[in-house]
Amino acid sequence: MTRKLLIGFNWLAAGVLSIVLLLAALMPTDFFNKEDWAKPVILIVTALGFLLILNAIKKACQNISARTYRYWLYGIAGLILIAQVWVAVHFIDATRADVYFVRNQAIALAQGSHRWTYYFKVYPNNVNSALLESVFIKLLLGMGIKAPWMILNLLRFAWIDTGLLSGLVLLKHWQHWRPSGLLLMLTWLLSIPVYSYGVFPYNDALVMPLALNVAALGWLFVNKHGWQRWLAGVGTWLLLAMGYVMKSNLVVLIIAVLLTVGLMVVLDKTRWRLAVEWLVGSVVTLGLITMLMTTAAKHNGYVKDPELATPVTSWIAMSLNPDTQGQYHGADFYPIRNTKTQAAKKKMAAESIKSRVEQMGPLGLVDHFYQKLGVFYSHGDFDAINLIAQWLKAPSRYILHQRHYKFWALLLTQSWYLALLIGSIWQLFTQRKHLISTAMLSLVLLGLTAFHVLIWEVEPRYALPLLPIIMLLGCEGWSTMPALALNFKRRLAVSWVLMLGALVGMLNLMQMSKKVTVNQISIAMQGNGAYFTPNTLGVKTRDHFVVQLHGEQSNQLVLHTKSKNRVTIVVKHQGSVLKRVTGQAEKVQQINYPAVHAKQLNVTIINHGKTPALYGSGLLHFSNDTGAITKKPRMTMQWNVNRVFKPKNPTQKIKLTPNKSIAAMTGLFLVLVLVSIWYRPADELNQRKRV
Template identity: 45%
Template sequence: MKYLMRPLNWAVATIFAGAMIVATFFPVQIFADKDWAPPLAMLLVAAGLLLSYLNLQHFARRWSPTTYRRVLWGIGGLIVIAQLAVALSFVDAGRADAFFVRNQAIALAQGLLNWSQYFKIYPNNVNFTLLEAGFLKVAFSLGWQTPWAGLNVLRFIWIDTGLLAGLVLLKHWRNWQPGALSYLLAWGLSVPLYAYGVFAYTDALVLPLMVDVAALLVIVRQKTGWQRWLWSMLSWLVLGLGIVMKSNMIVVWVAVVLILCVAAWQHQWSWRLVGQWLIGSMVVLVLFSGGMNRLAKVNGYQKDANTALPVTSWMAMSLNPKLDGQYNHADFTKVRLAKTAAAKKQTAQTMIKTRVTKMGARGLVVHLARKFRVFFATGDFDSFKLTTQWLQAPRWYIRHQRSWQFWLVLWTQCWYLVWLLGGIVAVLRRRQAALSLELLALATLGLTMFHVGLWEVEARYALPLLPVVLMLGIQGWSTVWLPVLTKKRLALASGVTVVGAVIVSGQLLNLSNQTHLKQTSVTRQGNGSYVLPDTLKIAVGQTQTVHLTTPIASNELELHPASKTGRVTVTIRQAGHLIKRVTGTPKKTTTVNYRQTKAGALTISITNRGPRAVTYHDVKSWYNQQTGQRFTKAQPALQYKIFLNHKRSNLSTLTTVTTLVGLLSLSLMASWWALWRHSIAK
């Protein structure tokens, strides 16, 4: 066993080490993560968090079982409260794929079986749409017209199965104290879990899948008789659901098959039990797949091979060096425009051959390294590019969202580094109950090879690895014991802490002073440009009106006209009072600056005063893009952006920087002193 798994452990350790390098020195500077702290600052903050955690772990080992249990329940309660607060405060409007899924699900829930062309192109999202439609149908039948916050709560409940599964594994690994406390803290302080809890797409569904399956297999082995069959069935259902909702989860099934074969070879599982589990899982997967196909047909969906993108199109996209293997609209369009299924496959295959030949062996290695960077470099797993528009969000977040994102990204990146390093320790210093740990390691290797080596890549595709990284990190750090503190060591540790705090504060203040903020995004409606661009025609003499609510003050409107010529009048009103009226061509009235208005309702009107019709970009939506209220008929929603231009301000303030860095430093120094007092008390 030891020699069989050693190459796997070293492979995963290498992956984690590479992830630490790219996360520290080469973070991906695209989309929302604009403001990265310097590497030295991140390393020092990560070191401070790690040492604080190790100190807490040291004391937690010495708590009585009663005290430890009460602390666990207390932290668990705080996690529930925090998740409820986020679920009820942040409601995503849906963007890109998530918009198409929600839009179609609302139509299906109301008995309308006409499918958007989007699902002919991307049939992989049909199953999740049917699942969401089922929830919505129940909600609508109960009179719940805007159930989005409720779905957030259900999403958090599902995500928290990963929390329960992790606790099961830690108990099995004989690392309950302090492992359970560590996992609760790591879970409750992981920003991506909250971000994906309010993101209405498939990612939250597969987030806990790896640890769920690992824990269920542990339980299956422990049980006998009908209980074993019950838990086996649950493991088949969880894994089958994950695969039919997101096909890349097939790597988890492959990892389970390989690990169970090793378990049988090692006499930890009987070959009969392994065979029963494998047969059962395949039967359930076939039934799931067939059942979802049948359900899709009943709900009016029909596949169109000549419209659907072939799987090779994602492989071709993954080999495009311009965006390091990420989604590329130009590649998508090139394949989509091919008329038949055969032509689409041929186009994709030609792209693959051309790119592989052009890059050569050396170029391909460089490209794969860049894909690895995209996959592993962001500890927030793209949390802040999931959505750009909200049905509901707190004003304090909207007003200071870039500052909030900076601090949250810094936190998640440093937290990520702590657990990656612990994961390296875990796989190289294995303890008891190694097979379930090896399953997590093998699934990590499989998902990495799939997206870095074969498929399109995005940071969010690595999300199922987050609970795995937390679990392995906790398991690794549980093997580390702090040395006894003498007075000399205490003075040295305190001095290093102070010097580190000064360096971090200086670097963060320097970054803050160099980053000037002059504009805040207030609200927007951006759907209608992705995959299937749409426009709204405004006839001569006709007026199109948009009613919206701004959560904070605003003073700039940006429209998205498709027409460049013509003559229109754009009018902005608040509470019946005229705020601004401008007349000109659609191009010249794209941006309208007006006097600053208070938070509240705005009415925007576009009147066509020209000799011919004009068009503006929009989307046909089954729900209000501002409130989430469902419609019984799809309504046009114009694209727009609302901004607040203000005096120049810095990314953060001196008070914020010194307060946050000071709190971390003081907590670390307090733990040093507590450790020293404990050592002399002995």
């Protein structure tokens, strides 16, 4: 009976992913739509092409020596290392929104300040993130490193890669190491979310690998003895506690592990005494870590204010807004935040919950949960494509062509995600061995899905801890699927179908690229200070600041103000005046100037009014140019610099992506697919000769 229960968990998870597969393949544009999407038929054809390529890789892995296979793994591991180091060095996030507050506070703590901003009174859940980051910043500052962001990127990648190592341990245990180990490493190498979240300085990267880490350490705890067993046990305790104190939604991971331990005792997979010892250790560790973080917060000057903190019910109320698909919405959040007492906040949230549930009714709620499921799961990039809008450092080629790169990254990532979902569904429906570890992963998947879809606010990045699970199950599913064996006529038929699909897809992409007009490119920005508690910088008579551009061509500067004062704005490059405008501040906040390749612009604002002209600004603890941490924070003007396209001939348009790129990508994809279809390993050829 218990074995059937484990299989039932896997089937239920497979059922959820089956719905997700339909949403991700047929209607990703219905949810959280900020991207340039190819049509569903292109996504599906590309995913099928990937499955054919993976089928050929699987055949190849089965027909090489163990030594050669090992060399292949070393080669992919080397590529992963090179790619991650390159990204960590060349992409430095400038932080926005919540990350901005966490980084500023972490720097302040590292420099000895015990003052906490109002943000953390309202969002106490991010206090631990600031404390943890401050430890690393303080250590690196003590080593004389004033701009530690590249090193923190490398550390973040190293931590994320523990998920890959844990996945490889599980695949080795599941006895499908070949080819599933190579396929998982290949998936990791090609995963856009791994790279995006590797340079995103928030706690998402911290929790991303936890489910696989706990599963792998749990297997070692059960199957090893002596010091190895208890080292693995302590590892699980620390990871579970750390995950919970950093992101409270990972209580579902703790629940999933506790259920798994109970099922193992019932199935006689482990001794009840060992299970009790592990349980006691995990409870004690969770209590100690929680107490440690609370003490650290108090030691660093943080004091909770119950009247300012937003109640749990406010997030539930926000999640029930049918107009926003349950996503964060300022119009829901700010009225509750601005209410003075905790009792009044709870009352307002409760009334909102009640009215929305009554308004939607049973059928409306079901439809709303369906919408939230789509937001949570339907995008295979997990919002990685649009995760970072403001960079301290990024390659010029990426900045100038970022919409082009994002389009291709999204198309390929979504198609690979579809292939992973197919593999995961297959594995969950057919798994009959190693049910304990698989069921634990299924419980995590079901728990986190239920938490965000049924209860909490939803965003694609909240599903990030589930991505490594889908990667692992998908690669294992690809390995256990029956190999596709085609005779000559079927190979020919499949080849013609894929060639026709590629041709139709290429023409469709060319037509889409022609219709999508790129009117402007964001070259650089300083947008900090606009979120949560908007800041302003008062220009009394004159203010001068420098805009760093690193050589990219631009022709527009945008400032942010609602001031009615009469001002003059002068934009200079290398001492020459590019543009001088005079007028009411809010009407001359967009300044167009002749296109110029500039490493920096010098901007002067002259206020002709009797009162200060207020401009949007942000308080920064680091240089917006070099990223170096400054001794004191300084107020920095908000600005955007763009390259605006105004072709002389109205019929000329800047395309989303050039036709030659579409043709080249289609040709490369088609070659790989056709080679995969017609590839026949040596043993298959020998078998045919014997016949």
